[in-house]
Amino acid sequence: MKAIIFSAGKGERMRPLTLTTPKPLLVAGGKPLIVWHLERLAAAGFRDVVINTSWLGDQFEPALGDGSRWGLRLHFIDEGAVPLETGGGILNALPLLGDAPFLVVNGDVWTDVDFATLPKQPQGDAHLVLVDNPVQHPRGDFILRNDGTVSDAVDAPRLTYAGVGVYRPAILDGWRAVIGDTDGAAASPPQFGLAPLMRHAMATNRVTGQHHRGTWTDVGTPERLATLDATLTSDATRR
Secondary structure, three states, X not given: OEEEEEEOOOOHHHOOHHHOOOHHHOEEOOEEHHXXXXXXXXXXXXXXXXXXXXXXXXXXXXXXXXXXXXXXXXXXXXXOOOOOHHHHHXXXXXXXXXXXXXXXXXXXXXXXXXXXXXXXXXXXXEEEEEEOOOOOOOOOOEEEOOOOEEEOOOXXXXXXXXXXXXXXXXXXXXXXXXXXXXXXXXXXXXXXXXXXXXXXXXXXXXEEEEEOOOOEEEOOOHHHHHHHHHHXXXXXXXX
């Protein structure tokens, strides 16, 4: 299985830090956020990782090299000056990802999810990792049913999407009809989010999920980055 790490965002909530450094390259616990992902991907047996870039994208390859230090092959794909969003980013990267299911990881989260435990062949179009709702997102995103399917259709307790999931390329089938007539969809290459496609697949029970009860942080503000850094540094000192 190949993986893609979303790394193209501008990180506007993280300013002033992201005025000079793209968010996935910000350091916590002595290493960039994206390096934590790369280490876990290598440990889980992944070999090919796509990294999509836009904002300050020229910093990634000098910082990470070709991936050989982790036993990985890194494939950088530049989206240009305007990020293509999550759905457009995957569509743009499909020639590198291929026809098989692939893992998606947000570059601005930190988690101890064991990527090796995720299904290589999801039952439907996607398999999502969900976590308990953080303080900044108390309502959550989706409902995880007892049968393992994920829904957005009923008013029930929700969990938060962790920014980690396994997707089939089929999640993009008919994306124009789902996204509708928007300026982004008409752009070249197209710019659109993945969430509408996920909800479209959920409507026909084509999304499954699992509840991760381990550690997860959405590194969305400088304060959260500082807290994560302190925690990881303390953990390393105790070891």
